[in-house]
Amino acid sequence: MSVLFPEEAKAAIECLLFVAVKPLSIAELTELVGLPADDVQELLVQLGQEYNRNKHGFHLTRVGNGYRLCTRPEYYPYVEKLNKSGPTGLSAAALETLAIIAYKQPITRGEIELIRGVKVDRLLTNLMERGLIKEVGRKEVPGRPILYGTTEQFLWHFGLRDLAELPELEE
Incomplete structure (x- = not known):
C-alpha cells in the first residue's frame, strides 16, 4: 500500500468506518491506514468536525473504545x-430483560425473574447468543448463581460510549 496524503487518509478512514460492522479503535485504524496514532486521531477530529459543520445523515461517534x-x-x-x-x-x-440487566448489573437470573414476574431462561440464551450480555461472575450466596452483565457489543448495538450514557430511569 502506498503512503496516503492527509485527504486520502481521511477518506480511507471514512470508508473503513462506513463499512465496518463494529466500531474501529485508533489502533485498528492505525494498522489499516498505516499512519501514526496521533495522525489518525487528528483525522478523526477533522472528520467529526466536518460531519458536525455540514448537514449530513451521519455523525462520527465514539462507542466503547472505538469510533x-x-x-x-x-x-x-x-x-x-x-x-x-x-x-x-x-x-x-x-428489550425489557436487556434493560433490566443494563441498569441493575451485575444481576442473577432469579433477580431478573423477580422483577419481570416470568421465566427468562430463553431470553438470556438469546441475548447471550447475540453477544449483548455475558456471564460476569457468580454471586457469593448459597448456590452461587451466575451474574449477568452487558457486553461491549451491547454498547455498539445501542450506540453508547459507556453505560453512563444510558438514559436516567424515571421513578
Whole structure:
C-alpha cells in the first residue's frame, strides 16, 4: 500500500468506518491506514468536525473504545422503514430483560425473574447468543448463581460510549 496524503487518509478512514460492522479503535485504524496514532486521531477530529459543520445523515461517534459512523437521530425514522422487525430486532420481552440487566448489573437470573414476574431462561440464551450480555461472575450466596452483565457489543448495538450514557430511569 502506498503512503496516503492527509485527504486520502481521511477518506480511507471514512470508508473503513462506513463499512465496518463494529466500531474501529485508533489502533485498528492505525494498522489499516498505516499512519501514526496521533495522525489518525487528528483525522478523526477533522472528520467529526466536518460531519458536525455540514448537514449530513451521519455523525462520527465514539462507542466503547472505538469510533463509528452513526445515523443522526433526526433521520432515524427513514432508516427504521428499512427494518421491519423494529429498530433493534429484539422482541419487547428481550428489550425489557436487556434493560433490566443494563441498569441493575451485575444481576442473577432469579433477580431478573423477580422483577419481570416470568421465566427468562430463553431470553438470556438469546441475548447471550447475540453477544449483548455475558456471564460476569457468580454471586457469593448459597448456590452461587451466575451474574449477568452487558457486553461491549451491547454498547455498539445501542450506540453508547459507556453505560453512563444510558438514559436516567424515571421513578
